[in-house]
Amino acid sequence: MSALDPVEIFRVEAAELLEQIEQGLLDLDQRLDDREQIDSVFRGLHTLKGSGAMFGFDALAAFTHHCETAFDQVRKGHAPATRELVAAVLAARDHMRALVEDPSGDYAGQETALLSQLHAAIQVGAIQVGATQAGATRVDAPQAGAKPQATPEPPPATADTAARQWRIRFALPPNAMVNGVNPLAYLDELRELGACEVSIDDSAVPPLDQLDPTALHLQWTVRLETEHGRSEIEDVFLFVVDDMVLEIDEMGAWPLEALSPAPAPVESKAEAPATPQQAAAQPTSPKTAAPQAAATPPKTARRSVESVRVPADRLDELMDRVGELVIAQSRLSQIAAAGLNEELRAVSEEIENLSNELRGTMMVLRMVPVGTLFERFRRLAHDLQRETGKQIELVTEGESTEMDKTVIERLADPLVHIIRNSADHGLETPEERQAAGKPPAGRITLAARQSGGEVIISVSDDGRGIDCARVRAKAEANGLVAPGQVLSEKEALHMIFQPGFSTAAKVTNLSGRGVGMDVVKKTIESLRGAIDVESWPGEGSEIGLRIPLTLAIIDGLLVRVGGARYVIPLAAVEECLELSLEDDAKSRGRSLLSLRGSLVPFLRLREIFQTGSPPDPHQKVVVVATGAERVGLVVDQIIGDHQTVIKSMSKLHEDVETFSGATILGDGSVALILDIVNLVAVRQDQEAQMRAIA
Amino acid sequence: MTTALRTSTAWAQADQMEALTFDVSGETFALEASIVREILDLLPETNVPGARPFVGALVNFRGRIIPLADIRFAFGMARAEPTIDSRIIVVEIEFEGAPCLVGLRADKVNEVRTLARENAEPPPRVGMKWRPELVECLIKQDGAVIIFPDLQALFDAGRSKPDGEIIRYPKP
Numbered sequence: 001m002s003a004l005d006p007v008e009i010f011r012v013e014a015a016e017l018l019e020q021i022e023q024g025l026l027d028l029d030q031r032l033d034d035r036e037q038i039d040s041v042f043r044g045l046h047t048l049k050g051s052g053a054m055f056g057f058d059a060l061a062a063f064t065h066h067c068e069t070a071f072d073q074v075r076k077g078h079a080p081a082t083r084e085l086v087a088a089v090l091a092a093r094d095h096m097r098a099l100v101e102d103p104s105g106d107y108a109g110q111e112t113a114l115l116s117q118l119h120a121a122i123q124v125g126a127i128q129v130g131a132t133q134a135g136a137t138r139v140d141a142p143q144a145g146a147k148p149q150a151t152p153e154p155p156p157a158t159a160d161t162a163a164r165q166w167r168i169r170f171a172l173p174p175n176a177m178v179n180g181v182n183p184l185a186y187l188d189e190l191r192e193l194g195a196c197e198v199s200i201d202d203s204a205v206p207p208l209d210q211l212d213p214t215a216l217h218l219q220w221t222v223r224l225e226t227e228h229g230r231s232e233i234e235d236v237f238l239f240v241v242d243d244m245v246l247e248i249d250e251m252g253a254w255p256l257e258a259l260s261p262a263p264a265p266v267e268s269k270a271e272a273p274a275t276p277q278q279a280a281a282q283p284t285s286p287k288t289a290a291p292q293a294a295a296t297p298p299k300t301a302r303r304s305v306e307s308v309r310v311p312a313d314r315l316d317e318l319m320d321r322v323g324e325l326v327i328a329q330s331r332l333s334q335i336a337a338a339g340l341n342e343e344l345r346a347v348s349e350e351i352e353n354l355s356n357e358l359r360g361t362m363m364v365l366r367m368v369p370v371g372t373l374f375e376r377f378r379r380l381a382h383d384l385q386r387e388t389g390k391q392i393e394l395v396t397e398g399e400s401t402e403m404d405k406t407v408i409e410r411l412a413d414p415l416v417h418i419i420r421n422s423a424d425h426g427l428e429t430p431e432e433r434q435a436a437g438k439p440p441a442g443r444i445t446l447a448a449r450q451s452g453g454e455v456i457i458s459v460s461d462d463g464r465g466i467d468c469a470r471v472r473a474k475a476e477a478n479g480l481v482a483p484g485q486v487l488s489e490k491e492a493l494h495m496i497f498q499p500g501f502s503t504a505a506k507v508t509n510l511s512g513r514g515v516g517m518d519v520v521k522k523t524i525e526s527l528r529g530a531i532d533v534e535s536w537p538g539e540g541s542e543i544g545l546r547i548p549l550t551l552a553i554i555d556g557l558l559v560r561v562g563g564a565r566y567v568i569p570l571a572a573v574e575e576c577l578e579l580s581l582e583d584d585a586k587s588r589g590r591s592l593l594s595l596r597g598s599l600v601p602f603l604r605l606r607e608i609f610q611t612g613s614p615p616d617p618h619q620k621v622v623v624v625a626t627g628a629e630r631v632g633l634v635v636d637q638i639i640g641d642h643q644t645v646i647k648s649m650s651k652l653h654e655d656v657e658t659f660s661g662a663t664i665l666g667d668g669s670v671a672l673i674l675d676i677v678n679l680v681a682v683r684q685d686q687e688a689q690m691r692a693i694a
Numbered sequence: 695m696t697t698a699l700r701t702s703t704a705w706a707q708a709d710q711m712e713a714l715t716f717d718v719s720g721e722t723f724a725l726e727a728s729i730v731r732e733i734l735d736l737l738p739e740t741n742v743p744g745a746r747p748f749v750g751a752l753v754n755f756r757g758r759i760i761p762l763a764d765i766r767f768a769f770g771m772a773r774a775e776p777t778i779d780s781r782i783i784v785v786e787i788e789f790e791g792a793p794c795l796v797g798l799r800a801d802k803v804n805e806v807r808t809l810a811r812e813n814a815e816p817p818p819r820v821g822m823k824w825r826p827e828l829v830e831c832l833i834k835q836d837g838a839v840i841i842f843p844d845l846q847a848l849f850d851a852g853r854s855k856p857d858g859e860i861i862r863y864p865k866p
Contacts (some may be wrong), residue, residue, distance in 0.1 A: 224755045324757060562739060609743035649742075649752075651789050652796065652849060656745045662752055662759045670740040670752045670759055680742075 012309075014100045020044045020376075021093055023298060024376045025086050031083045042071040043091070043239065045501065048096065050406050059107075060099040066115055067092050070122045084121040090382070100482040105221045156385040163194065163227045165251040165290075171219040173243045178214055181240060187220065189236045194226030223251070239381055312405065315366055322355075322362045323645035324552060329355045330667040359553060359643070366406070370448045371399030373408050376445060377419055384423040391441035392423055398448040403455050407527055407547055411457065414520040418459045418543050419444060421517065426463035426541055436538065438462065453551060454529075456573060460542035466535035493533040497521040526567075528660050530626075530677060556644035556663070556673065559622060560637040562611025567663055568633065572676050573625040577636055579619040593621060593632050597661060600633030603683055624676050630678055646673060658682055709811040715840060716783060716800035719771035724833065724840045725785060727806050731795065732784040736776055748848070753797055755784060762797040768848050769824045774801060781861070787845050809833050809840070 024041040028034055044069040053061035067089050073079040092114050094220055168190065172183060190196050201219040205211070224233070233248055234241065259631045294649075329351055336348035374396040381394035403411075416508065427442035434440055445460045468489055475481045475495040487495075497517045524531055529547040548554065548571065555569035557576075579602075601619055604615075616636040623632050646661045653659075660675035732755075739762060740752040751762040762782065766773060779802040786793055798820040817829040830844040 103825065327757075415814075621791055647759045648837070649759070651792065652743060652749045652761045653745055655848070656742055658744055662740070664754050664759065667738075668754055669738045670754050672742065674753075685697075688827065689734075 007055055007569065010057070011100055013051060014048060014057075014060075015097075017044045017048045018093055018097055018100070021048070022379055023375060025090050026382060027092070028081055029083060029086045029382065032083070032086075038071065038075050038081060039238075042068065042075050043580075046239070049340040052100075057099065057103050059103055063099060063111060063115075064096055066118060067096075070118055073122055079122050082121060082124070084124065085118075087386075088114070088118040088121045088378070093679060102116055108271070139175075150182050154536075163225050166222075166224045166230075166233060167228065167247075167249045167251050168222040168224055168233060169219065169245075169247040170222075170237065171245040172216055172240065174215040174217070176216050176240070176243075183216065183218070183220070186236055187222070190222055190224055190233070193236075194224055194227050196225075197223040219245075258274060290609050315405075318401070319362055319366070320357055325355055326359060326553065326643050326645055327664050327666070331668070334666040356643075363404075363553075364402075366404050367402035368405045368408055369400050370408060370455070371396070373412060373415070374399055374446055374448075376412065377415065380416060380419060381423075381444065384420065388423055388427075389429070390423065390427050392427065393441045393443045394419075395443060395445045396447070397445065401448040401450055401455055403448075403547065403549065410523055410527060411547070414523045414545070415457070415459065417517065417520050418448070422459060422461040422463065422541070422543075424660075426461040426465070428464055432464075450549070454546045456544055456546050458542055458544040460540060462540040465539060466493055466496070466533070466541045467537070467569055468535070471495050490533070493535060494531075496533070497531065525677075528675070537669075554646060556642045557622065558639040558642040558665075558671065559605075559620075559633075559635040560639060561605040561609055562613045562634050564609070564611070565639065565665065565669075566605070566635075567671050568622055568624060569673065569674040569676070570641060572622045572626070574625050574630060576620060576622050578633055579621045579632075584619060594628075595623065595632075597643060598630075600630050600632050602634055603680070604634040606634070606636065608679070608683060626677050626680050629680075631676075633674075633679075644673060695757060703736060707721070710808050711811070711831060712806055713809045714783070714806050715804040716798075717802040718765050718769075718800055719774060721769075721771070722804070722838060722840045723765065723800075724842050725783070725845070729785045729787065729845075731786055732781040733803055734781060734797070736780050748841065749796075753782065755795065755797065758795065760784070760795045760797055761778075762799060763765075763849070764799045765843065765848070768828055768843075777801065780801075785845070787849065789849060805832075805834075809835065809842075814842070837852075 021044040023039055024037045024044065028037040028041065031037070044058070045064055049061045049064040049068055052064060070079075070085065070089070074081050074085070079085075090111050093488045095110060095114055098105065098107065166555050171179060175185070187196070187198060194477050199221045201216070201221060204219065205217040211217075211319075227234075230248060230250070237244065237246055247358045268462055273403070298691075329348075333348045333352055333386075337346075337347045377396075378394060381392050384390075385392045388614075422444050423442075427434070427444070428438075430440035433442065443462045448455060448457075448462070472481065472487065472492050472495070475492075475498070476483055480498050481487060481497060497520060521531060524545055524547070527547050532544040532546065533541070534544075535541040548569075555570040557568055557573050559568060577595075579593070591602050591604070593602050600623060604619075606615060619636065620638050621632040621634055622638065623630055644663045646663060648661050649656070649659060657678040658675055659672040660678075663673060664669050696786055712786075713724040714727050714730050715722055734755070737753040737755075738863040739753055740760075741751050742749075743764075746767075747764070748767040749761045749763045750767075752759050753762050765771075781800050781803045782797040783800055783803065783839045784795055784797050786795055788794070813834045815834070817824075817826045818832075819826065822829070828844055828847050830842045833840040833842055
């Protein structure tokens with residue numbers, strides 16, 4: 001376990017970096033002048049290159065180097081961030097991922113294309129900067145004697161940017177050298193900026209017998225004379241700034257005596273006299289300004305919330321153990337309840353509470369905010385926009401809603417498909433939209449919210465809606481519906497999830513990927529979820545996925561039918577009541593129950609399951625909700641609620657649709673868990689067949 | 695198919711095979727001993743309404759829920775009441791590419807014995823009331839006939855095909 005493959009570790013790290021780069025790029029795409037995102041992307045690229053080289057991913061390092069260089073230009077203000085650049089680096093990022101996954105592949109052709117795209121993007125930008133720079137200097141600073149220039153040079157030394165004196169005090173964390181940081185390199189870099197006078201503070205060095213030779217005890221104070229601005233100095237420490245103590249004071253503006261506890265100078269004072277291009281190219285972002293403002297109290301407080309990375313299968317293992325514990329515990333409470341031993345009962349109750357809490361904690365461990373899933377779709381929306389030529393605005397809501405990690409993973413594909421569908425079929429072209437009086441950009445809203453034991457994830461668009469008549473026509477053409485068959489609107493809308501509905505006639509890059517909406521339905525059903533479709537012609541449509549919070553343990557209602565016990569998911573149960581003799585007697589021709597004024601159909605589980613034994617005298621009804629409908633299930637006895645650890649059924653029982661799984665009861669016997677939706681569907685088919693025979 | 699292949703290779707490597715023999719409804723069957731995981735006393739069973747009768751029940755095998763198969767249904771034999779000798783043989787088979795534990799009901803488990811290949815014969819085309827594709831071979835041993843079933847064919851039989859109609863409940 002401890003011998004983790006370093007290459008695997010790098011892959012995990014690289015995946016995160018690539019994610020960070022992608023998110024940064026997408027943010028940048030919306031706010032091209034966001035200095036913070038530029039830095040973040042640059043840092044991501046730099047780290048990726050560095051660790052790539054370290055772990056032998058040389059092709060990756062070499063390729064990433066180009067992107068890093070490009071972003072370095074942007075960062076230094078030599079080239080602007082443009083949409084083209086973002087697109088080029090996004091494409092390059094995908095290639096980097098390929099290089100991470102399969103470094104041995106031959107990508108020469110691809111790389112050349114990507115790099116030329118990248119260079120084109122950066123050069124166009126650089127020329128623009130050169131031009132504006134030239135124009136700007138001519139107007140504002142004619143004394144600088146500016147020449148139009150394509151390749152930017154260091155800012156010309158005008159009177160305003162004359163050499164200034166800075167006092168830089170820095171201390172690195174004690175473990176810096178262990179981590180491969182070389183303080184001399186920073187000093188060398190500072191020397192490159194201008195004349196330096198370095199003094200060392202060795203007051204923290206311990207006596208020889210306590211000296212740890214690998215730890216760093218020294219601090220430096222550098223008096224630097226340079227024409228560069230504060231941000232250049234800060235850039236020297238770009239990659240360590242989060243962990244170190246760094247004070248940069250401008251001495252020109254302060255009398256020399258005030259050297260020691262110099263308060264942080266006001267930012268604008270230092271920057272105001274900069275040349276126009278400097279001001280434009282290096283607006284100090286709030287992020288870089290903040291550490292320096294707070295520099296006097298050393299930045300020792302590390303993030304207080306720490307996280308531990310644990311392989312998912314260990315969590316699964318733990319989950320299994322908790323599941324078994326819950327089973328053993330319910331057995332214990334049965335024994336305790338049957339006996340007369342008060343002490344045993346007390347202990348059993350305590351254990352019950354503890355195991356419930358443990359279960360709760362365990363659940364939370366596996367929960368991740370859906371935001372992690374939603375982030376992936378920003379890229380999708382970006383790509384879809386290019387592919388369809390439609391303007392798409394992706395709005396996400398409820399990112400903090402949490403769900404079981406495995407569930408989230410499995411939702412990714414269905415959501416991709418639904419979003420693609422919305423973009424392809426739902427949204428109109430900008431012209432059509434304007435003709436219909438809508439804003440040109442189509443909006444796709446991805447929202448998540450929790451409701452009871454379920455999380456509802458909905459994808460809605462403000463497009464043209466789903467055309468019921470067309471869906472119907474298509475379903476008829478594909479033989480999914482008989483020509484004369486009466487379909488409710490809801491049934492018609494659900495036809496889009498039928499296998500064989502998505503037609504090959506409409507293969508576009510988006511919808512022709514070989515996966516139909518039926519896959520969405522299958523995945524959601526395998527998660528014990530359900531799909532709702534709504535459509536408002538001309539105004540849009542909404543597909544809602546209702547997913548149970550977790551897969552492993554559910555609250556269930558234990559019932560008895562004949563001699564066997566079954567579990568009904570408690571989330572679906574609305575109420576329980578006794579079947580009146582009157583309703584019971586009438587139910588020969590119709591099985592309907594009058595429930596507070598509305599009629600609820602009911603099914604006798606003993607008939608469906610063919611128990612063959614005589615029914616109990618007082619039958620009970622469990623009213624369950626399946627989507628918008630309510631159905632009563634008639635059982636012999638309601639035993640009570642039961643913490644149900646779900647075990648999947650064997651593959652040999654895959655064809656049995658009425659059960660979603662099985663669980664082990666306190667006495668060691670097995671109870672089946674009802675799949676309400678399928679149960680009702682199967683019964684519907686049966687009744688239809690029986691009517692057809694009669 | 696995999697089991698069939700596996701048994702064939704077992705035969706191919708040696709002329710002998712270790713096999714567990716057991717009785718069901720008066721007939722003696724044999725299984726390759728290497729696939730047998732455990733032999734259990736009878737356990738409480740849970741019927742699965744709607745499943746095909748051959749795998750109509752589930753048992754709790756030390757915290758794992760496994761299907762319980764009854765070879766009688768596949769071979770059209772009369773159902774017998776459990777006796778003191780009744781056992782469940784837990785075997786591991788490969789099903790749709792994944793290993794899968796299944797319990798087999800037996801009236802009596804006999805012994806592990808060595809079966810010789812020279813005594814094996816393919817199932818005859820006539821004279822046998824069972825479907826021949828379910829029988830891998832018949833083995834004559836000590837004057838008796840041992841049935842060597844094709845487990846893979848047994849478990850595949852009667853399943854709904856992926857693209858075909860799904861088996862519904864029998865009409866009430």
